Amino acid sequence: MSVISTWFRDLYETTGWNFVYMYEAFEQERLIDGMISTLQLSAACLVLSILIGIVGAWLQDSPFKLLRWIVQGYISFFRNTPPMVQLMFFYFGLGPYTPAVDMGGWQEPIIGSVGWAIISLSFFAGAFNVEIFRSGVEAVPDSTQEAAASLGFTRWQSYVYVVFPLALRVSLPALVNNIVNLVKTTTQAFVIAVPEVLYVSAQMWSDNVNVLEMMITLFAFFMTVVWLIVIAMKRWERSLAIPGYGTQG
């Protein structure tokens, strides 16, 4: 460990390339915390947005017109407005109206910046997921659903056990794109001071004046995360494939 840190310190002293987090424990901890919070934020938004997508796609098939309208309105709103302004609207605009809890001396809102980032980004990515799952559901032949209905499945049961598992396979490629997009969008939580990796890096490059080094680190980090997601999803897609169904034939 000390060999590596010495090497990076030497690198800084001889060439000026300052990868400060490689030889200073404090900065290292700061960066890793940032990376972890980006990953946590992404994971939380991923789960929530997929849930929103599943329920939303189901509601879009609802026999109640009002429900379909609400879902459509939700999708239109979140797809056609800037995600960063959504974050600011939720955090600065709605934040002050949430109940505050007494933290022994000062008042702290129940939902902090991380909470609002999760809510806002989940709704944002969820709007896309609804459409993605929706097109998957549309690709499932009506006769499949009718067959399920004739076997006595309720609408929700046939959706959960028959239609959705087939739709998922159709929508996976588009879903991968949206997940990658979501991970990249988490950087915009910068604007409401969520201590994710970009926010932490910005602090580090203003403390150490090493913009380029931190940029390289950020690029490498996001490349790795995106690459891992794509690999994992490809593998999952292959394991889910049903012979004779979908593009894999």
Place this chain on the structure above:
Amino acid sequence: MRLFKRIPGIDSPGRSDFPVLAPGRKSNSLPIRFAGLAGWRPEVKAWHVVFAVCLFALSVGVAEAQTRVDYGESVFTTLWRWMPLILKGFGVNLLISVVAMTIGTIAGMMLGLAQVSQLKGVRAISYVITQFFRNSPWLVLLFFMTLTLPFEVRIGGTSYIIPDWIKATIGFSLPVMANISEVVRGAVQSIPFGQWEAAESLAFTRRQMMWRIILPQCFKRMLPPWMNWYAILALATPVCFIMGVEESVAFAKQAIDAEDGRPELIGPFYFFVMTLFFIYIYPIGRATVWLEKKFAIKT
């Protein structure tokens, strides 16, 4: 230098004596009939507008209920007063999006064509560039550009300061370039291989094949995703306010700060910015969906 040999019957009058090779009607030989676009209706139903207005009224109403009496001015009047400034900022958003899209499209076309090049080296390099800019977050690229581009440039003895918005525009055009590159590559590869073979059998050169046979067919396929990327870009432009570019969000924030100590303004002001984007982007989104349906291959 002439890029192409003229092709009789396509861009010069037909010269053949054989009736079977006589030039077809001009309108049929055009790759895309733009006239089709005139039939487009944005399909904005009444409830879309009602919904947006209700949401806006609700947010203002909620804020209104919280207004302290001593100010005397309603949230809506305050918003009305600041509206010209925010609209001016929105103009900057549009300017950035249009310029970045233009740069991104031109660069992306070149990069995309490099991705289907016959030279292995060119293909590999353009693939790496595309993947790099496609997978990096926009905000990181934006920081990268604003912090690493020089503060000023010297041209012929005089130095020009590069304004922040130009740096931001360059920062935005990079991810657009990479994504357009993928769109171009995907479209070229989606053309059935028979088209290449048919063109080859008619003794077209590679350049002629690309420009006369393949790309005109791609154009139709590329239009919906291209519009989609424009919408995504336009929705990303407010991010440059972090870099100090004076656009709609920056002005909205300044307005809120200037109206010191009125937290009830924050929601409606940001909501107003969102409404502006909604009004601009929604028709583009509908048009994209409409075009996708129109161009979809019937199965």
